[in-house]
Amino acid sequence: MSRTVPGERGEEASPARQAPPEGWGVFGATVVLDRTTALDDVTLATPRGEVTAVVGGDGAGKTTLLRTLVGRVRVSAGRVSAPPPVRCGFMPTGASGVWLDLSVAENLDFVAAAHRIGGRALADRRAELLAAAGLAGAVDRLAQDLSGGMRQKLAFCLAILHRPDLLVLDEPSTGVDPVSRVDLWRLISRAAAEDTAVVMATTYLDEAERATTCLVLDHGATLASGAPAAILAGTPGTLTTGRAPAGPAELSWRRGYETRSWHPGPPRDGEEPISADMEDSVIAYTLAAQHSGDAS
Amino acid sequence: MWAMILKEFLELRRDRRTMAMIIALPLLLLVIFGYAANFRVDDLKTRVVGPQAAQVAQQLEPPFDVTSVRPAEGRADGEKALRSEKAAVVVVTSARPGPPTALIDGSQLFSAQSASAAAAASNGALRPQVLFNPHLKTSWVMVPGLVGMIMAFIGTIVTAIGLVRERQAGTLEQLAVMPFRPSDVIAGKIAPYFVLAAVDMVLVTVIGCLLFGVPFSGNVAVFALGAALFLFVVLGLGVLISTLSQNQGQAMQMALMTVMPQILLSGMIFPLTAMAAGVRWIGYVLPLTYFNMISNGVMLRNAPISSLALPLGVLAFMAVLVFSGAVLRFRRDLAPSAPRAVPAKAPALAGEAR
DSSP states (O other), X not given: OOOOOTTTTTTTOOGGGSOOTTOSEEEEEEEEETTEEEEEEEEEEOOTTOEEEEEOOTTSSHHHHHHHHTTSBOOSEEEEEOOOGGGEEEEOGGGTTSOTTSBHHHHXXXXXXXXXXXXXXXXXXXXXXXXXXXXXXXXXXXXXXXXXHHHHHHHHHHHHTTOOSEEEEESTTTTOOHHHHHHHHHHHHHHHHTTOEEEEEESOHHHHHHSSEEEEEETTEEEEEEOHHHHHHTOOSEEEEEXXXXXXXXXXXXXXXXXXXXXXXXXXXXXXXXXXXXXXXXXXXXXXXXXXXXXX | OHHHHHHHHHHHHHOHHHHHHHHHHHHHHHHHHHHHOOOOOOOEEEEEESTTHHHHHHHOOTTEEEEEEETTOOHHHHHHHXXXXXXXXXXXXXXXXXOOEEEEETTSHHHHHHHHHHHHTTTTSSEXXXXXXXXXXXXXXXXXXXXXXXXXXHHHHHHHHHHHHHHHHTXXXXXXXXXXXXXXXXXXHHHHHHHHXXXXXXXXXXXXXXXXXXXXXXXXXXXXXXXXXXXXXXXXXXXXXXXXXXXXXXXXXXXXXXXXXXXXXXXXSSOGGGSOHHXXXXXXXXXXXXXXXXXXXXXXXXXXXXXXXXXXXXXXXXXXXXXXHXXXXXXXXXXXXXXXXXXXXXXXXXXXXX
């Protein structure tokens, strides 16, 4: 397996580095695990050089979707197109891919050895990643002594060490302080800039807005997908804001000092609809799905 | 308080293995101690050799159980038979007048004690002579067994925790997406403990021999071969337990469940020959039983490798079995979780669930 560095890519590209014409991703995937439908006809394309975000609440199917991409879950129906597992990088949720009894350097060395990276290539790559992740001062610290944010960044470094073609991140920033989140985003953007296909699950909707494309999942089904702007533009129903709920309590939610209210259909007389941000939009999509579900 | 009691019962009900252990363990202990805990050996496999073998064999009474009579053989052949454990006692007759000599295998402590007692009670009809452990010291018999017991203890328990720890920490998922084969992971898990346990084994054997004056009369290479095979079995057993357990507590429990019977039923404490047949057969499926035969045979009797072919072969077979089991089971862990439904039916099922 040839490892390419930026700039050299192209001439020596191994077959694994070339995505099929329709690109990598999960197409029309249905996953039934233990008789519950974890994914229902979900399609997610993961083009190279782009960050794709998977958004949704707990149990929405985000982790299952990511696991199908790295070959850890088989689909019951549909198709998965991904590089061979060796060319994928996977960061499981909660930095659980880090060996706590090993130091930062030992963690990196172990993963490098598994991918048969050594010598100069390893030394360079390690220094580069440690500097980028702000872990250079913590090389000899045990992973269990790292703060949550540092551990997540280490987990990210482990996933990307071998320059995977497809980088799959399961909630990389959950539970991480704002400063470390900025660091993590810088690392993610860098990976995408190096022509890696990046897929990340997140519960932070401001992060989803920064992705190239977004997939909103709820109970294993697709609520919306596309560029963030398109998702916002397609927000169903009418969204208003005010001091108090404008309709039934279950269709209202607090945002800071204000209360958002939503109802299906076009604005009623006297209403001043506002344009949704990602958080409002995802809630509106979710409510709309529940509403149509109740109606049928 | 009721709430606390109820919660405890609920938790206990979920933990099936602990429940099973609480109920099964007392019964198991009762049966094992009842049928196995017997230090008195009533049947002694006896071979009679020498010119008057036929006549002397007629006169021997229980506990001597004459299994073969070989007038053509002499004392040297008799010793060889004892070394190879073909008999527990060899009565050597001679053409000259005087009582025949009863050569007794001292490496089997309790049969040897029975034999010497019976010979002493024969009013001079037999002249007892204990070989391999002339003073019938318990420590001489215990040290070879202890070497194996310590290995079983350390080997099984330490490795049982290994993979479970990765599973609990979540790093097993990471290993699954890394370019490793299941056998790579298992070999990696075992190698360090194999080295440590081997060092441990040498240490225990050497110090045991020095402290208790146990002779090491046999071939070191045969002992090493047996020890290596036995180590593979106990370490593999540990890994197998590890792949079968969801958490460290379960792994520890299961490891103890395999080690305990080995200590009690391997013949190290209670002689196998004195056990009830049912319990003895349990002993014959335990690896420590076979290692015991090897270490006891090599250290005390200088047993030739040909006579140890059976235990060596059984240990090798067990090693292969345990490792195949562990690798197969672990492959299932590393394999992608397969959906239950047949692909064609999935949409229908999905429709139902929604």
